[in-house]
Amino acid sequence: MHPHADRGAALRAPLRLGVMASGNGTNFEALVESIAAGELCAEIPLLVVNNPGCGAQQRALRLGVPCSVLDHRILRDRVELDRELVRRFREAGVEGVVMAGWMRIVTPVLIQAFTGRLLNVHPSLLPSFRGLDAVGQALASGVTISGCTVHLVTEELDAGPILAQSAVPVLETDDHVSLSARIRRQEHRVLPQAVLRAGLRWRQG
Template identity: 60%
Template sequence: MGHGPTPVHQNVSEHNQAIQWPLPQEFQGSGETCLRLGVLASGSGSNFEALAQACQSGQLAANVCQLVVNNPFCGARERAERLGIPCIVHDHRGFSSREALDQALIDSFRRAQVDLVVMAGWMRIVTERLIDAFPERLVNIHPSLLPSFRGARAIEQALSAGVRITGCTAHLVSLEVDTGPILVQAAVPVLDGDTPQTLAARIHRQEHKILPHAVQLAAHRLALLSP
């Protein structure tokens, strides 16, 4: 028996380039409030900027209110300055342990009163301290179709394995590296003659698309956004 018309959602998959699942859905903020997002980044910050742009365009009912980087010279810090988003540097080399670094992250995000934390290219292994501080509120983006090719150099791993399809995954963070409930994935074909650079470029394009959707889904799970 039917229960009314099936909602129609835009299929953002790209023929011969990428397939995303699940498809984006429309979400609304609860009341007058928007999600307050904290972001962790170590590198160029392209995922950070894509997330900020999704917020600014109204695609995501949220604001990026705090960026934390561990590399004082990374591109993400420069992007934050251009976008007018507060940025704090917690250089991991100045901390005695991973737990000490994670406590500094917790303190910074709590001061900023963030609802969710997004690891957008955070090249540090997080500890139970950070995960427990933000249970089911810590989202990571990884350049493979997890559970395949966990850990560092996932794109090189895919090329070495000779797979014909790889992609990217946004997931909730668990203690074991690159595990946790999967929120969104996009499959990307591996083309003849691909190098780590050419494949990475296509994967990163899909990361920019699925990360805002993953944040929506994570917030929806916690009733921070309503369908």
């Protein structure tokens, strides 16, 4: 056998992604659709949600993706939550993790377990409008352009290396609902692309 055959097969194998979601789960479904369309060579062996019965959990049931509920309300603190996330993702054999609408601040426990392999999608053109309610921040500021960013997660909130961005115009008629919807459509487009590029680096590095 050629000495590089095993490595070549590994590079071609589907990327094993863990996904974290708290809400409706549209970005999670966008990843599943991209995989089904052959645009993203990956599989999702585990989705973890922290809100029992949330939209992401319902989507996982419909799409046939294994889903684990990890209710943060019954855990002692964020560190305990992240330790359990790490345990479950390692048990599932994931190579990288995507925070697709995870509405909890993560700790170094999770970040260091997946250094350079933990991605987040944020509804602004970072470094503008970090933190909660980025859409509301954009509307309040009067900017005429907002958008979304996919970035690596570091210990500084919404400050990790940027992997992909997409700009979205802010219209005079926009409210929170309309601007959020247009930004979300761009998230669905750029998130799978960013995951694909990141996954290639994980395999080659």
